[in-house]
Amino acid sequence: MKTNSPIRFYDTLSRRKRDLSLIESGRVGIYSCGPTVYRYAHIGNLRSYLMADWLRRLLEAQGYKVRHVKNITDVGHMRQDVLERGEDKVIAAALAEGKSPAQIADHYTQAFMVDERKLNILPAHEFPRATANVIEMVDLTRILVDKGFAYVVDGNVYFEVDKFAGYGRLSRQQSEGLEQGVRAEADPLKRDQRDFALWKAAESGRVLKWPSPWGEGFPGWHIECSAMAAKYLGPEIDVHTGGVDNVFPHHEDEIAQSEAALGHRHVRNWMHGQHLLVDGLKMAKSTGNTYQVSDLEQRGFEPLAFRYLCSTARYRSRLNFTLNSLRAAQQGLLRLRRALHEAGGRATKKGMAEGEKLRQAFWSVAIDDLNVPKALAVAWHVARSRLPGPIKRELLMDFDRLLGLDLLASPAVEAASHEVGELVRERHALRLNKSYVEADAIRERIQGRGYQVHDSHESTSVVPVPAWARAAPAISSSADVESLLGQPDAVEFTISIVARQGCAELERCLRSARQWASGVRAEIIVVDNGFQDSCVSFLDEVALRDDSLRVFHADHFLGAAAGRNVTLRQARGRYILLLDTSVELTGDAFAQLRTFLDDPATGIVGRWGALSDDLRSFEEARSSGDVDAVEGYLMAFRREILQDVGFLDEKYRFYRHLDLDLSLAARTRGFRVVMDTDLPVVRHEHIDWSQTPPEERDRLSKRNFYRFLRKWGARTDLLVARAR
Numbered sequence: 068m069k070t071n072s073p074i075r076f077y078d079t080l081s082r083r084k085r086d087l088s089l090i091e092s093g094r095v096g097i098y099s100c101g102p103t104v105y106r107y108a109h110i111g112n113l114r115s116y117l118m119a120d121w122l123r124r125l126l127e128a129q130g131y132k133v134r135h136v137k138n139i140t141d142v143g144h145m146r147q148d149v150l151e152r153g154e155d156k157v158i159a160a161a162l163a164e165g166k167s168p169a170q171i172a173d174h175y176t177q178a179f180m181v182d183e184r185k186l187n188i189l190p191a192h193e194f195p196r197a198t199a200n201v202i203e204m205v206d207l208t209r210i211l212v213d214k215g216f217a218y219v220v221d222g223n224v225y226f227e228v229d230k231f232a233g234y235g236r237l238s239r240q241q242s243e244g245l246e247q248g249v250r251a252e253a254d255p256l257k258r259d260q261r262d263f264a265l266w267k268a269a270e271s272g273r274v275l276k277w278p279s280p281w282g283e284g285f286p287g288w289h290i291e292c293s294a295m296a297a298k299y300l301g302p303e304i305d306v307h308t309g310g311v312d313n314v315f316p317h318h319e320d321e322i323a324q325s326e327a328a329l330g331h332r333h334v335r336n337w338m339h340g341q342h343l344l345v346d347g348l349k350m351a352k353s354t355g356n357t358y359q360v361s362d363l364e365q366r367g368f369e370p371l372a373f374r375y376l377c378s379t380a381r382y383r384s385r386l387n388f389t390l391n392s393l394r395a396a397q398q399g400l401l402r403l404r405r406a407l408h409e410a411g412g413r414a415t416k417k418g419m420a421e422g423e424k425l426r427q428a429f430w431s432v433a434i435d436d437l438n439v440p441k442a443l444a445v446a447w448h449v450a451r452s453r454l455p456g457p458i459k460r461e462l463l464m465d466f467d468r469l470l471g472l473d474l475l476a477s478p479a480v481e482a483a484s485h486e487v488g489e490l491v492r493e494r495h496a497l498r499l500n501k502s503y504v505e506a507d508a509i510r511e512r513i514q515g516r517g518y519q520v521h522d523s524h525e526s527t528s529v530v531p532v533p534a535w536a537r538a539a540p541a542i543s544s545s546a547d548v549e550s551l552l553g554q555p556d557a558v559e560f561t562i563s564i565v566a567r568q569g570c571a572e573l574e575r576c577l578r579s580a581r582q583w584a585s586g587v588r589a590e591i592i593v594v595d596n597g598f599q600d601s602c603v604s605f606l607d608e609v610a611l612r613d614d615s616l617r618v619f620h621a622d623h624f625l626g627a628a629a630g631r632n633v634t635l636r637q638a639r640g641r642y643i644l645l646l647d648t649s650v651e652l653t654g655d656a657f658a659q660l661r662t663f664l665d666d667p668a669t670g671i672v673g674r675w676g677a678l679s680d681d682l683r684s685f686e687e688a689r690s691s692g693d694v695d696a697v698e699g700y701l702m703a704f705r706r707e708i709l710q711d712v713g714f715l716d717e718k719y720r721f722y723r724h725l726d727l728d729l730s731l732a733a734r735t736r737g738f739r740v741v742m743d744t745d746l747p748v749v750r751h752e753h754i755d756w757s758q759t760p761p762e763e764r765d766r767l768s769k770r771n772f773y774r775f776l777r778k779w780g781a782r783t784d785l786l787v788a789r790a791r
């Protein structure tokens with residue numbers, strides 16, 4: 068094995084690819100900004116730890132001695148006021164149960180370790196906790212005050228950005244940009260809004276606080292990393308890693324603090340990993356598009372499928388995550404393992420020489436800016452090659468030191484059930500007798516029980532089809548399904564049910580729809596709009612037993628309007644009934660709806676309606692008759708009106724105002740919009756409302772309200788009260 072090959076990679080500070088610069092040859096200290104432990108890590112966070120893991124594995128494979136430090140942020144972010152406002156439900160619940168902040172931090176730290184282990188991320192040599200290193204943070208802050216880089220106001224200590232000449236070098240943010248970049252509310256205590264806190268005075272009632280020369284308080288986030296990096300890796304460190312969103316302000320501030328205090332360079336090499344995206348948006352808790360490792364496991368994926376997926380993109384490129392891409396990654400990983408498992412033959416001299424060339428090819432792409440995708444391609448080349456099995460396996464074992472994909476794990480072969488075992492034996496006997504037609508019939512029965520059948524010359528093996536492969540392929544947008552709008556009616560009613568959460572609610576709604584639709588020719592289309600629980604398999608099971616029910620799985624939340632449009636595009640009913648899962652049919656609503664909808668003047672009918680004077684505020688209509696809008700809990704219309712009115716406006720990702728938008732679209736086409744209080748339905752708790760945190764739903768509601776106003780605000784002529 069070669070030792071100490073020069074490693075080239077892209078350095079964020081110098082903005083170029085260059086050889087790794089080390090303090091002492093052959094030894095590398097790596098500092099990685101670690102997790103904030105008052106919530107679970109999502110896979111977007113974990114992607115940046117995968118980058119640091121590949122770097123460490125590469126260095127170790129190349130003979131370097133590595134010391135890896137990853138801090139645990141268990142202070143700073145956990146602001147008392149945030150907790151008290153109840154913004155984080157999990158924390159609020161834990162506090163309500165009487166758990167201490169330390170217990171909460173312990174819980175999430177353990178969960179993080181488990182996630183890392185599942186992804187084969189090697190544990191860092193040290194996981195220093197911020198709360199255990201506050202003395203060092205206070206010391207560093209005092210040095211900065213003594214040297215004149217920081218000032219004290221009312222028990223708070225701020226770093227004065229103007230005093231540090233090199234500020235902005237890492238992120239290349241100019242002062243004006245920096246000032247605009249300060250998004251938080253202006254802090255009147257700061258001399259300059261670019262200044263940042265090194266130490267904050269404890270607000271009253273705060274639990275996590277420490278003594279300091281400036282009174283009781285707690286450290287700022289940036290100073291944590293400066294202090295712990297210096298304590299665990301020395302005054303200068305070789306490599307510092309993090310995600311791109313750490314560049315500013317976190318790492319910019321870290322450089323300023325450390326270099327101002329120490330008087331010399333802080334970090335030799337800066338390495339940053341790009342975001343994981345969902346639909347072009349960064350995966351983030353605030354966007355509401357996160358997945359955890361456990362979410363992937365619940366869907367039957369192996370966590371390493373995510374590691375494989377990340378291996379297919381360069382760490383410096385953004386990677387768009389979909390469950391479809393994860394499914395492909397899972398398949399790829401299993402195929403790669405199977406190819407190695409099945410490779411036969413004996414090692415030969417020629418094979419060994421060929422193998423050495425491939426080994427060199429693998430490591431030479433890996434040391435070139437951590438090109439894991441190319442390295443993975445070499446691994447595939449080996450697996451597909453005609454090399455003898457023992458050589459393939461030896462090479463892949465070597466490559467797996469970097470890839471960490473458990474490539475030599477046996478492809479899962481679980482014991483089949485007794486019944487399936489009997490079928491396999493029966494079929495084997497038939498094949499020996501060359502009764503192939505009968506054998507094929509049994510093969511189908513085995514497959515019907517959820518097993519794949521593999522035949523070889525001597526025997527037959529069966530492998531259960533894993534859950535992730537069994538599920539129908541997921542859709543990523545409404546355009547993934549064909550529009551059947553131009554096709555003739557095939558049934559009388561299409562019942563559309565779309566849900567993203569609340570399995571019990573969905574079951575109740577679906578049960579009532581199936582019960583009361585049994586007397587009419589109806590189809591039911593359900594969209595699992597990014598469900599994250601076991602409801603997915605419940606739906607598939609019901610659909611297996613019921614030919615009139617079709618289920619579409621969205622691989623993420625498509626948005627309220629897009630989810631509905633999947634059903635509208637696929638509908639083949641003369642009438643369409645949109646049901647919210649808060650609604651339960653309690654009688655035959657279909658006959659009544661038919662009567663209304665057979666009147667060509669009527670566009671939309673529903674159980675609940677709204678009236679307005681100005682299109683700005685709406686109030687619930689109290690009696691049956693014409694209304695300005697029918698509410699989205701229950702809406703019915705003839706499918707043909709979609710030819711006029713069009714599908715729903717997919718910019719409405721949240722459901723609010725979407726029903727008003729559709730109603731007004733019908734009104735502009737001259738249709739009546741009608742409410743009937745006699746429809747036999749009841750309404751239960753509306754979980755898309757109750758389960759959305761108040762601030763979130765205010766934000767989303769406002770967004771839809773303005774969208775609605777821009778479109779319809781001037782059309783008061785459409786209002787029925789005005790028309791009367």
Ligand SMILES: [Zn+2]
Pocket residue numbers: 099100101292317
């Ligand atoms: Zn950090």
